[in-house]
Amino acid sequence: MNNHPGTTNAQAAPMCLREIRSFFVGGAIRSLHGLPVEQRRFAQNGPARDVDPNGDHVCGQMYVQAYLQANPTRRVPLLLWHGGGMTGANWETTPDGRPGWLSFFLRAGFDVYVSDAVERGRASWARWPDIYTEPPLHRSLNEGWDMFRVGPREGYASSASERRAHAGQQFPVEAFDSFAAQWVPRWADHEAMTLAAYDALLQQVGPCIVLGHSQGGGFALEAVRRRPRQVAAVIAVEPSGAPQTPHSQDMTPLPPHLYVWGDHIAEHPIWQRYRANVDAHAVALKAAGTRADVCDLPGEGLRGNSHFPMTDRNSDLVAARVLHWLDAIAPPTTQS
Amino acid sequence: MNNHPGTTNAQAAPMCLREIRSFFVGGAIRSLHGLPVEQRRFAQNGPARDVDPNGDHVCGQMYVQAYLQANPTRRVPLLLWHGGGMTGANWETTPDGRPGWLSFFLRAGFDVYVSDAVERGRASWARWPDIYTEPPLHRSLNEGWDMFRVGPREGYASSASERRAHAGQQFPVEAFDSFAAQWVPRWADHEAMTLAAYDALLQQVGPCIVLGHSQGGGFALEAVRRRPRQVAAVIAVEPSGAPQTPHSQDMTPLPPHLYVWGDHIAEHPIWQRYRANVDAHAVALKAAGTRADVCDLPGEGLRGNSHFPMTDRNSDLVAARVLHWLDAIAPPTTQS
Numbered sequence: 001m002n003n004h005p006g007t008t009n010a011q012a013a014p015m016c017l018r019e020i021r022s023f024f025v026g027g028a029i030r031s032l033h034g035l036p037v038e039q040r041r042f043a044q045n046g047p048a049r050d051v052d053p054n055g056d057h058v059c060g061q062m063y064v065q066a067y068l069q070a071n072p073t074r075r076v077p078l079l080l081w082h083g084g085g086m087t088g089a090n091w092e093t094t095p096d097g098r099p100g101w102l103s104f105f106l107r108a109g110f111d112v113y114v115s116d117a118v119e120r121g122r123a124s125w126a127r128w129p130d131i132y133t134e135p136p137l138h139r140s141l142n143e144g145w146d147m148f149r150v151g152p153r154e155g156y157a158s159s160a161s162e163r164r165a166h167a168g169q170q171f172p173v174e175a176f177d178s179f180a181a182q183w184v185p186r187w188a189d190h191e192a193m194t195l196a197a198y199d200a201l202l203q204q205v206g207p208c209i210v211l212g213h214s215q216g217g218g219f220a221l222e223a224v225r226r227r228p229r230q231v232a233a234v235i236a237v238e239p240s241g242a243p244q245t246p247h248s249q250d251m252t253p254l255p256p257h258l259y260v261w262g263d264h265i266a267e268h269p270i271w272q273r274y275r276a277n278v279d280a281h282a283v284a285l286k287a288a289g290t291r292a293d294v295c296d297l298p299g300e301g302l303r304g305n306s307h308f309p310m311t312d313r314n315s316d317l318v319a320a321r322v323l324h325w326l327d328a329i330a331p332p333t334t335q336s
Numbered sequence: 337m338n339n340h341p342g343t344t345n346a347q348a349a350p351m352c353l354r355e356i357r358s359f360f361v362g363g364a365i366r367s368l369h370g371l372p373v374e375q376r377r378f379a380q381n382g383p384a385r386d387v388d389p390n391g392d393h394v395c396g397q398m399y400v401q402a403y404l405q406a407n408p409t410r411r412v413p414l415l416l417w418h419g420g421g422m423t424g425a426n427w428e429t430t431p432d433g434r435p436g437w438l439s440f441f442l443r444a445g446f447d448v449y450v451s452d453a454v455e456r457g458r459a460s461w462a463r464w465p466d467i468y469t470e471p472p473l474h475r476s477l478n479e480g481w482d483m484f485r486v487g488p489r490e491g492y493a494s495s496a497s498e499r500r501a502h503a504g505q506q507f508p509v510e511a512f513d514s515f516a517a518q519w520v521p522r523w524a525d526h527e528a529m530t531l532a533a534y535d536a537l538l539q540q541v542g543p544c545i546v547l548g549h550s551q552g553g554g555f556a557l558e559a560v561r562r563r564p565r566q567v568a569a570v571i572a573v574e575p576s577g578a579p580q581t582p583h584s585q586d587m588t589p590l591p592p593h594l595y596v597w598g599d600h601i602a603e604h605p606i607w608q609r610y611r612a613n614v615d616a617h618a619v620a621l622k623a624a625g626t627r628a629d630v631c632d633l634p635g636e637g638l639r640g641n642s643h644f645p646m647t648d649r650n651s652d653l654v655a656a657r658v659l660h661w662l663d664a665i666a667p668p669t670t671q672s
Contacts, residue, residue, distance in 0.1 A: 014406035016352040020439060022428040024517035029477070031494060040473060040524040049606065055476030056494055061517040063425060070350035087458045089399060092358040103356060122423045122457040124520040127474045137376060138463045140391030141365070158367060158392050181360035181397040184460040188376045270385065 012099070015106045016070040025204055026118065026197030027061030030131050059126035062197035063088075063116040067102070073109030073332040076207045076232050080105075080114050081198070083214025084240065085139050085186045087121030088114035090213070094311045095175035095182075101211075101310045104319045109332050113205060117216065118194045120184050136185035144180060148307040149264045149271065166264050168304035170312035179311065191219075198223050202230060209330060211235040211322070214307065218242055221257070221281065228252040233329045235322055238262060238307050240274050242281035247288060256291040257282065258325050260318065262305030263298045271307075295321060348435070351442045352406040361540055362454065362533030363397030366467050395462035398533035399424075399452040403438070409445030409668040412543045412568050416441075416450050417534070419550025420576065421475050421522045423457030424450035426549070430647045431511035431518075437547075437646045440655045445668050449541060453552065454530045456520050472521035480516060484643040485600045485607065502600050504640035506648035515647065527555075534559050538566060545666060547571040547658070550643065554578060557593070557617065564588040569665045571658055574598060574643050576610050578617035583624060592627040593618065594661050596654065598641030599634045607643075631657060 038051045065088060066077075080101065082090045091102040091114055105112050119125040119132075126132050139147075145163070146153035150171045155164030165173045198219050202208070209232050212220030217239025224231040228248040236242075237260040248254060259282055265271045285292040297305045300321070302314060309318040368390050377384040401424060402413075416437065418426045427438040427450055441448050455461040455468075462468050475483075481499070482489035486507045491500030501509045534555050538544070545568050548556030553575025560567040564584040572578075573596040584590060595618055601607045621628040633641045636657070638650060645654040 012354070014352045014354050015356065016350045016406075018348070018350050019435070020351065020403070020428065020442075021433075021435065022425050023433070024514060027517055029494065029513065032476070047609065051473060052479065053474060053476065055478035056516075057474060057476055058513065058516045058519070063518070065428070067356070070352075089358050089458045092356065092401070097357075097359070099355070099357065106356075116458070121460075122425045122452070122518065122520070124457075124518070127472075127521075136463075137387060138389060138393060140368070140389065140393055142391035143388065158365065177365065177394065178360060180392075180394045181363055182399070182458065182460070183394070184458070185463075273383065 012103075013107060015067075015103065017067055018070045019066070019068040021068070022063065022065045024061045024063055024123075026200040027058050029056050030059050030126070031056050032127070032130050035130065053127065057126060057131060058124070059131050060118055060193050060197060061123060062118050062194075062201060063122040064201060065114045067106055067112045067114070069106070069109065069111055072111050074111070074330055075333060076209055076330055077111035077113055077205065078105050079201070079205065079208050079210045080112060081210060081212035081216030081220055082115075082117065082120070083216050085120075085137075085183050086214075087116045087182065087184055089121070089182045090308075091310065094172065094315055095179035096172035098315065101315065101319050104316060105323075108323055113201075113208075115201065117219075118197045119187055119190055125185075132187055132190075134187055134189050136187055138185050139183055141176070141180050144183065145176070146268075147270070149262065149268055150176065150306050152267070166267075166304070169306065170263075170304040170314050171306035171308060172311070172313055195219060195222060199226060202227050206230065207232060209233045209235070209326065211237065212239065213237045213310065214240045224254060224257075228254050231255055233258070233326060235260065235326075236278070237309060239278050242278045246281050246284040254285060254290040256293070256329055257285060258293050258295060258322065260295045260309060260322065261297060262307060262309055262312075263303055264306075293325065295325070348439075349443060351403075351439065353403055354406045355402070355404040357404070358399065358401045358458075360397045360399055360459075362536040363394050365392050366395050366462070367392050368463070368466055371466065389463065393462060393467060394460070395467050396454055396529050396533060397459060398454050398530075398537060399458040400537060401450045403442055403448045403450070405442070405445070405447055408447050410447070410666050411669060412545055412666055413447035413449055413541065414441050415537070415541065415544050415546045416448060417546060417548035417552030417556055418451075418453065418456070419552050421456075421473075421519050422550075423452045423518065423520055425457070425518045426644075427646065430508065430651055431515035432508035433511075434651065437651065437655050440652060441659075444659055449537075449544075451537065453555075454533050455523055455526055461521075468523055468526075470523055470525050472523055474521050475519055477512070477516050480519065481512070483606070485598065485604055486512060486642050488603070502603075502640070505642065506599075506640040506650050507642035507644060508647070508649055531555060531558060535562060538563050542566065543568060545569045545571070545662065547573065548575065549573045549646065550576045560590060560593075564590050567591055569594070569662060571596065571662075572614070573645060575614050578614045582617050582620040590621060590626040592629070592665055593621060594629050594631060594658065596631045596645060596658065597633060598643060598645055598648075599639055600642075629661065631661070
């Protein structure tokens with residue numbers, strides 16, 4: 001499961017931060033009553049003791065890390081929203097040990113906020129069926145290999161040496177098990193709760209740019225629809241969904257949108273459907289006068305990207321395209 | 337649940353990092369067979385699809401964030417290990433929005449590694465009863481108020497204004513709900529799995545100092561026993577357990593130990609037992625010639641600390657005492 005922690009990036013410029021902080025947004029307290037008391041042991045060699053699950057529990061909160069520059073060169077911060085079954089770890093380091101998009105966009109001069117959505121990672125999760133109503137979903141490596149378009153489902157094998165990826169695959173396939181170490185369970189029925197927490201985050205952060213991936217891309221498209229005056233731009237990388245109503249309720253013009261797509265979508269019926277849904281969203285925005293640019297990576301000469309361009313071997317190239325698009329919208333205030 | 341994300345710390349020196357990275361250590365792949373396929377919907381407005389839980393799953397891994405200085409002034413890094421039901425978020429920012437021990441020790445010149453132990457936070461957790469055998473434990477605010485020695489159990493109330501804390505409490509009681517937002521579920525029977533992952537971390541990081549809190553303090557005391565030549569010093573803050581056999585198997589002398597204790601232990605029978613167990617460990621180490629210092633905060637004039645000195649109002653004062661102790665063992669290589 002190790003992914004080269006010893007790798008260094010000494011040639012790159014240092015990142016000077018005035019603050020590294022974390023906080024929680026959203027959430028509420030729920031009280032439980034009438035559940036049986038259990039006897040459990042906790043500490044090494046410690047005695048068993050009563051565990052009473054009844055009482056107050058926080059649920060619905062989201063975790064956010066803020067990396068705030070000593071000398072930011074961008075006017076608004078960048079928010080990175082991960083996809084389904086992921087956490088903010090997705091942005092930190094690629095599974096094969098290279099600096100991820102967190103470092104890329106810090107070095108580009110942005111203050112960066114990395115969040116763990118409700119129920120994921122450090123955001124914690126609540127009891128079921130007492131608070132959450134459904135059981136969690138745990139994704140297998142077999143499913144991820146297929147759904148993340150690393151290779152065809154039948155190309156997955158428990159033995160790494162026997163796996164077959166798509167030809168020209170940019171995902172670092174040798175690090176697929178390391179990648180799977182960062183997957184977390186998720187629930188299928190929590191969209192409203194998660195969106196409420198993202199909305200609380202936007203309310204708190206103020207003007208910003210949102211970059212969301214997969215499920216987080218769908219949340220980003222919905223969040224900007226709700227707060228069109230506050231979000232300066234939205235980048236949806238491989239969004240798995242889009243709002244049914246593309247416009248803001250009061251028809252306020254929406255800020256610029258960028259949609260980024262990897263390769264091998266034609267071979268995956270689920271992704272064909274997801275993309276058709278999102279493409280229709282982009283078309284509707286454009287028709288209403290919103291800038292809505294689609295970056296189809298293979299169409300632009302970057303072939304072989306998986307569902308995770310930020311972890312693929314060419315992750316810096318993809319990030320550079322996003323940054324180039326952003327430079328027109330949120331240019332550096334000074335030379336960085 | 338908000339904890340003042342707008343608070344800034346502009347007067348403090350910037351932290352210049354050459355790298356912010358994360359990685360996973362430990363863990364193995366487990367295969368599941370024979371479980372029923374479910375129909376679930378994932379994306380916003382997306383169609384339902386088959387979810388097959390069978391297949392390969394990673395379990396037993398731990399998540400680690402490394403904050404590596406552009407110009408470290410200490411020879412070895414500092415590893416921060418959180419307590420039971422917590423994550424690495426515990427070290428980042430106090431519940432009332434002040435910089436936590438992560439920033440304190442970065443500013444003191446250390447490279448710092450923050451981990452989420454197995455099953456906690458970004459380390460993810462595995463299916464039960466298929467992989468984990470027991471159900472998780474979710475701590476209520478009621479229990480935390482008591483167990484963390486914020487106040488007596490009967491002093492807890494759902495309404496914050498009706499809560500009664502211990503007199504002179506250093507914990508920021510007004511931020512108790514924000515603090516509870518960072519608690520994560522835990523399992524009671526995973527010590528061996530968690531210790532294996534910590535051992536993998538130590539193997540990977542090399543020479544270091546370990547600072548562990550509560551359950552993580554117990555793990556730190558055991559980990560240094562297993563790797564006495566590698567760990568330069570261990571600080572156990574309010575450890576909830578200690579190894580039954582204090583010494584290394586081959587009787588290699590152990591590195592210096594510091595035990596840090598807060599206030600109000602006399603009022604809590606569970607903590608009296610935990611501390612008696614750990615005090616015996618310190619006595620055994622001293623008898624064998626190991627430096628084993630006990631820092632009883634109220635005995636040293638710092639009164640009112642809870643089980644979480646790193647989140648208490650005087651967290652910087654407590655950190656300064658730890659740093660003073662460390663300065664003799666791992667002094668700065670240059671003036672920072």
